[in-house]
Amino acid sequence: MEKRYEIAKQFTEKYRHLSPEDIRILSLVMEPLKLAKGEVFIKEGDVADYIHYVEKGLVRQFYFKNKRDLTEHISYEGNVVICLESYLRQEPTRLMAEALEPSLIWRIKKEDFNRITEQSRDIELFYRKIFEYSLLVSQEKADDMRFETAHDRYRLLMERHPEIVKRAPLIHIASFLQMTPETLSRVRSGVL
Numbered sequence: 001m002e003k004r005y006e007i008a009k010q011f012t013e014k015y016r017h018l019s020p021e022d023i024r025i026l027s028l029v030m031e032p033l034k035l036a037k038g039e040v041f042i043k044e045g046d047v048a049d050y051i052h053y054v055e056k057g058l059v060r061q062f063y064f065k066n067k068r069d070l071t072e073h074i075s076y077e078g079n080v081v082i083c084l085e086s087y088l089r090q091e092p093t094r095l096m097a098e099a100l101e102p103s104l105i106w107r108i109k110k111e112d113f114n115r116i117t118e119q120s121r122d123i124e125l126f127y128r129k130i131f132e133y134s135l136l137v138s139q140e141k142a143d144d145m146r147f148e149t150a151h152d153r154y155r156l157l158m159e160r161h162p163e164i165v166k167r168a169p170l171i172h173i174a175s176f177l178q179m180t181p182e183t184l185s186r187v188r189s190g191v192l
Helices: 002-013 020-028 084-089 110-117 121-147 150-160 162-167 170-176 181-188
Strands: 030-035 040-042 050-056 058-065 068-076 096-099 103-109
Touching: 002 020, 002 030, 002 050, 002 103, 020 030, 020 121, 030 050, 050 058, 050 110, 058 103, 058 162, 058 170, 068 162, 068 170, 084 121, 103 110, 110 121, 121 150, 150 162, 150 181, 162 170, 170 181
Parallel strands: none
Antiparallel strands: 030 103, 040 096, 050 103, 058 068, 058 096
């Protein structure tokens, strides 16, 4: 129980300070999920019922388009994994999620989160901050893809998320940055 409390506390620190009692309430609805490398824990067609917090490991969200595997997002320690549209609309998702490393994530079921937001205004604000942050990250990525060169997209990734550059396979980094592996190789060697 003590570990669960500590993980809940780490989770909240990024988004909103909560009282010890609110952290305890949150910790009671968190459940651990241990993942092997390559394990898919959200499948296409699932309804996203959970918010996931990464305690340890590296996780990617991806989809298939024209028979190509495309990486949408990569998360690591201290970050959230959520299929936002499916979660909010409670409709099947096209995004999948898999562990790129052996990972330990904590998940909170939507109905449990909704229930505890009714118990505490601060938990409700914390819940909202998760969505605001997720939307800002999505907008930032969209803007980078629209306005930045391949070289600048890679540079920004190195500045903002060096863990991704160090740990994720190059094929997924290239896909995440919307470039071919060959272009990424040229960017990394300074040719572009």
